[in-house]
Amino acid sequence: MWIMAFHLVLSVSGVYSVKSTKDCKLLSHSPLQQKVLERLEPLVGKNFTAEDKASNESYTYVFQLCGDAGGAPNAGVIQVDKKAQKTTVIGKYTHTQAIGGSDWVMLIYTNGEKYDAHCNKEERKAIIMISCDRNVKVSKLEVGLEEREKEENCFYLFELDTSSVCPVIESKLSTGSIISTGSIILIIGFSLLAVYLVGGFLYQRVIVGAKGVEQFPNYAFWVEFGNLAADGCDFVCRSRKREESPAYRGEATDNLQEEPEERDDQLLPM
Numbered sequence: 100m101w102i103m104a105f106h107l108v109l110s111v112s113g114v115y116s117v118k119s120t121k122d123c124k125l126l127s128h129s130p131l132q133q134k135v136l137e138r139l140e141p142l143v144g145k146n147f148t149a150e151d152k153a154s155n156e157s158y159t160y161v162f163q164l165c166g167d168a169g170g171a172p173n174a175g176v177i178q179v180d181k182k183a184q185k186t187t188v189i190g191k192y193t194h195t196q197a198i199g200g201s202d203w204v205m206l207i208y209t210n211g212e213k214y215d216a217h218c219n220k221e222e223r224k225a226i227i228m229i230s231c232d233r234n235v236k237v238s239k240l241e242v243g244l245e246e247r248e249k250e251e252n253c254f255y256l257f258e259l260d261t262s263s264v265c266p267v268i269e270s271k272l273s274t275g276s277i278i279s280t281g282s283i284i285l286i287i288g289f290s291l292l293a294v295y296l297v298g299g300f301l302y303q304r305v306i307v308g309a310k311g312v313e314q315f316p317n318y319a320f321w322v323e324f325g326n327l328a329a330d331g332c333d334f335v336c337r338s339r340k341r342e343e344s345p346a347y348r349g350e351a352t353d354n355l356q357e358e359p360e361e362r363d364d365q366l367l368p369m
Contacts, residue, residue, distance in 0.1 A: 118144045123165040123175075123195040126209070135199035139164055139206070139229065141263045147240035149257065157181065162227060162240055162257060164206070165192050175208035176225035176255070188212050189255050190225035202231035204264050218253035225255045232260035 120136040120143060142164045151158045159179040161169040168174045175192035179185075190208025198205040211223030232238060243256030299316020303309040312318060 118166045120165050122192065123197075124193040125195050125197070132197040135197040135204055136165070136195075138199065138204060138264050142229075142237060142261065145237075147237075147259065149240040149242045151242040151245075160189075160240070160242060160255075160257065162225075162259075163192075165195075176211075176227070176257070178255075187223070189223045199264075201266050202264060204229045214247065214253070217247040219250050221251055221253065223255065224253065225257065227257045227259060229259045229261060229264055231262070231265040233262050233265050235260055235262060237261040237263070 120133075120140055122143075123136055125132050125136075144166055145163065146168060147162045149160045149162075151160060159181065160176060161179065162176045163169075163174075165175075168177045169179065169186065171177050171186060171188060173191045173193045174188045175195070176189040178187040178189055180187070189211040191210045192208060194208065194210035196207040196209070198207070206227040206229060208225040208227075209222065211225065213220050213222050228243070238260035241258040243258050245253075245255050247253045295316065300314055303314045303316060303318075315321070
């Protein structure tokens with residue numbers, strides 16, 4: 100109770116607040132870019148760190164999505180020089196661009212601190228390449244490279260893998276909506292059939308006390324139905340014309356034997 104009240108007070112005072120991708124300020128208002136950012140919602144509020152030991156100087160980089168990286172106000176990516184005890188803002192989330200593909204998102208933070216001697220002293224820029232990896236929720240931040248040997252458009256490149264940007268896998272029941280609907284109907288049908296057979300069997304055996312094939316639910320009906328189906332198939336499928344049975348004309352077969360022929364010669368006088 101006291102912890103909840105403490106968080107509430109901090110939230111109202113502005114010391115503590117819930118972050119979201121809406122805290123990123125896009126350079127140009129674009130619903131498409133906002134949707135790209137929303138794909139990264141699970142990464143909000145987390146600091147990702149990376150060590151760069153490739154150069155003579157050792158730097159630590161901190162990245163946060165739409166939040167203050169390392170506690171630096173408005174900083175999306177910062178560079179920390181531990182030897183010089185200096186923090187440099189590389190890019191701000193208040194100046195954001197978001198570009199997305201089917202399985203990747205490129206996040207660009209601009210308006211960082213200016214270079215001292217490189218890149219014509221332009222403002223620093225951070226590019227975070229976030230790629231799909233279904234095997235990890237979120238990987239460790241990796242330093243790609245720092246491109247600063249140009250006159251302009253210099254940048255820092257970072258790489259991050261996460262399952263958050265992976266495309267949704269469609270149902271494997273079928274490849275099309277029509278086939279998928281048919282598959283669902285078949286599954287429901289087989290499920291109902293299984294319930295009918297198992298439930299009917301238990302009822303016939305436990306309640307009625309049937310034995311043998313009579314345990315099959317509605318055994319008499321299905322036998323009669325089978326006979327009718329066989330007769331119908333025989334009537335439709337056979338090509339040979341069958342003679343109508345005399346029994347259908349109301350005549351018994353026992354009375355159809357030939358009567359002994361009466362010879363007229365017996366009537367003649369001897």
